[in-house]
Amino acid sequence: MALAHILDGLADYLQHRIEEGERWAEISPATLAALRQPAGALHHSPAPARTAPAIAPPASPRPVPAAPPPVAPAPDRTPRAAPPPTSVPVAHPPPAPPATRAPATPAVATDRAPYTRFGTTPALDAIASRVAACQQCGLCKQRQQVVPGQGNPHPELVFVGEGPGADEDQQGLAFVGRAGQLLTRMILAMGLTREDVWIGNVVKCRPPENRTPLPDEMAACLPYLRAQLEILQPKVIVALGATALKGLLDVQTGITKLRGHWLSFEGIDVMPTYHPSYLLRSGGDSGASSRYWDVWEDLSAVLQRLGRPVPARKKPAPPAG
Ligand code: SF4
Numbered sequence: 001m002a003l004a005h006i007l008d009g010l011a012d013y014l015q016h017r018i019e020e021g022e023r024w025a026e027i028s029p030a031t032l033a034a035l036r037q038p039a040g041a042l043h044h045s046p047a048p049a050r051t052a053p054a055i056a057p058p059a060s061p062r063p064v065p066a067a068p069p070p071v072a073p074a075p076d077r078t079p080r081a082a083p084p085p086t087s088v089p090v091a092h093p094p095p096a097p098p099a100t101r102a103p104a105t106p107a108v109a110t111d112r113a114p115y116t117r118f119g120t121t122p123a124l125d126a127i128a129s130r131v132a133a134c135q136q137c138g139l140c141k142q143r144q145q146v147v148p149g150q151g152n153p154h155p156e157l158v159f160v161g162e163g164p165g166a167d168e169d170q171q172g173l174a175f176v177g178r179a180g181q182l183l184t185r186m187i188l189a190m191g192l193t194r195e196d197v198w199i200g201n202v203v204k205c206r207p208p209e210n211r212t213p214l215p216d217e218m219a220a221c222l223p224y225l226r227a228q229l230e231i232l233q234p235k236v237i238v239a240l241g242a243t244a245l246k247g248l249l250d251v252q253t254g255i256t257k258l259r260g261h262w263l264s265f266e267g268i269d270v271m272p273t274y275h276p277s278y279l280l281r282s283g284g285d286s287g288a289s290s291r292y293w294d295v296w297e298d299l300s301a302v303l304q305r306l307g308r309p310v311p312a313r314k315k316p317a318p319p320a321g
Contacts (some may be wrong), residue, residue, distance in 0.1 A: 007300070070118045119195075123231045127224055131204045131245075137220040139163075139205035139213070145172035149200025149228060156306050157197045158234040159183065160225065161275060162243035163213045169206035174199045179276040183240070185285055190299055191311050198232055200225060202247030218247035229266065236302050237268050241275030260298050269305060273298035 120128075128148040134140060147164040150173055159175070167177035171259040175183050184194055203213045203221040213221075225248075229237070239245040242255035248265050251258065257270055273295050274282075281287030300310045 018059050026258045054295055089317070096162065112155060119151075121231065122151055124148075124228065124303065127231075131224055134204070134221075134224075137203075137205075137217045138144050139203060139207060139217055139221075142208050143205040144169045145273050146204045147172055147174050147201060148204055149174050149198065151194060151198035151200075152196055153198070153232065155196065155198040155232055156235045157192070157238065157302065158229065158232060158236070158298060159187075159197060159199045159238045159240055161199075161201045161240040161245050162247065163201045163203040164206040165210050165238070166206070168201075174201055175276075180281060182276040182280060182285060186295065186299060189285075189296070189311065190303055191309065198228075213247065215246075218243075222247060226266065234268060236305055237265060237270045238299070238302060239263075239270055239272045241278060244275070245270075245272045259294060260301065262301075271298055271305075 011145075128146075131146045134146070143164075147168045151158075161175060164174065165177050165179070167180070168174055174180070183199070187197060188196055202218050202225060204224060205221075207213050207217070237248070239248055240248045245251055245255060245258060245263075248270065249263060251263075256275060258272045259274060261272065263272065272276055277290055279285065279289065279295060282291040285292050287293075303310045
């Protein structure tokens with residue numbers, strides 16, 4: 001009888017593991033010993049460590065094998081008849097409690113998501129280090145921090161603005177002020193998050209009083225962005241505003257005429273559209289401004305170019321707070 005209880009307990013334990021989605025189970029000698037203990041003591045037994053030798057389905061009375069063959073997922077394959085290598089009498093050993101799993105942390109998808117660099121690579125870090133020490137133009141003199149850009153180091157989509165503002169200068173992160181929050185809402189409306197994309201600027205240091213970067217400042221800084229894009233290898237660049245487009249492509253045509261038209265930078269598709277700051281001055285994303293719907297049309301074209309579904313055209317939620 002005692003042996004049968006041990007086997008029942010072991011079988012139930014394996015069944016729990018299977019129901020938890022485990023493809024194979026590991027049972028340490030400590031767990032085996034725990035199965036032999038009285039019920040009260042067993043509830044305090046530690047969970048089997050993953051590094052412990054695994055036990056195969058006890059199809060033979062041989063000792064525990066060193067290699068961990070997988071436990072078959074079908075319940076009817078869970079062995080019950082073969083005796084484990086023990087003869088300790090145990091009365092009604094309950095099954096070991098199945099390992100509990102912490103629920104996956106849901107992705108943060110709000111326009112107030114904490115802004116971080118999300119991810120990087122040594123090559124991107126090397127560029128950021130060079131930017132941090134750069135004095136190639138006069139914008140280095142008043143910067144608090146450089147803003148090299150941040151986001152997914154393997155993005156399909158990159159957003160490029162003209163330069164950091166006051167919030168970005170303080171935090172060292174691109175698009176974190178009001179315009180950044182609007183950009184975040186635009187990204188969310190596309191069915192993406194900031195973690196999916198990479199965001200940067202043509203110049204990495206804040207122009208004084210948020211003035212437009214000068215042509216020589218953009219020319220001095222563009223090699224950094226060019227090097228970043230060579231690493232990032234996006235499928236599409238969204239150029240935010242006339243200055244970003246001019247810095248990238250040195251075009252003289254205004255953004256109003258070029259937005260919505262595909263261009264190319266180093267072989268990468270470029271979609272020009274309005275800068276979020278311009279949208280804020282034109283009614284934001286309340287839906288009242290036709291400019292917002294122009295941008296949505298441009299971003300929809302981007303999604304189609306990426307082979308992604310285009311969410312239904314709807315007014316985005318207003319900013320929280
Ligand atoms: S804006 Fe660019 S080129 Fe000018 S100092 Fe900053 S990093 Fe260097």
